[in-house]
Amino acid sequence: MIQEPGREVIKSMLGNDAFLLYDEIYNYISDNYNMDKVWDNGGKYGKYVIRFQKSKKTLCTLYIRDNQLGVWIIFGRDERDKFDKKRDIFCEDIANIYDATEVYHDGKWLMLDLSNDYYIDDIKQMLLIKKKPNIKLTMCGYCCEMCKAYAPNIRKNDERNELANMWKKYYNLDIPPESIYCDGCRCTNKNARRVDNNCPVRVCVMNKGIEDCSECVSYPCNTFMERKGLSYEEAENEQKELFNPKEYQDYMLAYDNKSRLDRKLK
Numbered sequence: 590m591i592q593e594p595g596r597e598v599i600k601s602m603l604g605n606d607a608f609l610l611y612d613e614i615y616n617y618i619s620d621n622y623n624m625d626k627v628w629d630n631g632g633k634y635g636k637y638v639i640r641f642q643k644s645k646k647t648l649c650t651l652y653i654r655d656n657q658l659g660v661w662i663i664f665g666r667d668e669r670d671k672f673d674k675k676r677d678i679f680c681e682d683i684a685n686i687y688d689a690t691e692v693y694h695d696g697k698w699l700m701l702d703l704s705n706d707y708y709i710d711d712i713k714q715m716l717l718i719k720k721k722p723n724i725k726l727t728m729c730g731y732c733c734e735m736c737k738a739y740a741p742n743i744r745k746n747d748e749r750n751e752l753a754n755m756w757k758k759y760y761n762l763d764i765p766p767e768s769i770y771c772d773g774c775r776c777t778n779k780n781a782r783r784v785d786n787n788c789p790v791r792v793c794v795m796n797k798g799i800e801d802c803s804e805c806v807s808y809p810c811n812t813f814m815e816r817k818g819l820s821y822e823e824a825e826n827e828q829k830e831l832f833n834p835k836e837y838q839d840y841m842l843a844y845d846n847k848s849r850l851d852r853k854l855k
């Protein structure tokens with residue numbers, strides 16, 4: 590495992606076109622799946638590799654090369670059955686690559702080398718075959734599954750000391766670690782504990798009977814903007830040499846609500 594290279598490093602290697610593809614796949618996975626992002630050296634397949642995985646199961650692997658993005662998705666037996674049932678929705682090239690790829694004992698290793706966005710929709714469909722999306726956004730577009738204050742995450746691995754430091758660093762918030770605990774924005778338990786029990790965005794969304802702010806004609810209103818989290822670029826600009834891509838991904842990406850909702854609206 591290596592430290593995550595920053596977006597500028599990845600962009601300079603991939604070039605503009607392949608970086609847009611990387612960004613699109615990376616954001617699609619981040620917006621839909623609760624996955625760990627594990628970076629490593631790419632060996633003979635590329636300079637860097639990022640694996641999107643959970644409990645040692647890999648959803649997809651991206652290889653970063655000069656002006657080219659490599660995408661690997663492995664289909665087991667069930668996934669191959671699903672692909673066969675849906676094969677009409679895939680373009681001819683993807684169907685041909687699928688047919689030409691051998692099946693090994695651990696599955697069919699589909700390898701796609703991308704330099705334009707021609708296969709992006711097919712790749713998203715392949716990811717949907719691999720796994721159903723398992724992220725539900727908060728009403729303002731935060732992501733509880735990524736948030737270290739979320740009770741299930743605390744039970745799994747308590748990182749509240751680190752989170753308190755990150756909230757101080759990025760938002761100048763002084764919240765003691767022992768006060769950090771949240772059952773999540775959408776928890777329906779009447780005794781649910783939340784970091785922000787009086788969130789005005791949550792009340793507004795519930796009163797309007799909508800799913801989240803992206804469905805509102807007033808989006809992004811002032812109330813929303815008061816709860817807007819920092820995007821990667823904003824955090825990098827504010828922190829300058831103190832910015833650390835990995836700590837942003839691990840602790841702050843959960844609150845990048847405007848980028849997420851803007852993507853939903855595209």
Ligand code: SF4
Nearest residue numbers: 731733736739771774
């Ligand atoms: S603090 Fe916000 S993002 Fe974190 S678990 Fe609570 S509602 Fe979800």
Ligand code: SF4
Nearest residue numbers: 793802805807808810
């Ligand atoms: S008015 Fe603002 S806070 Fe309320 S739902 Fe619309 S965008 Fe969200």
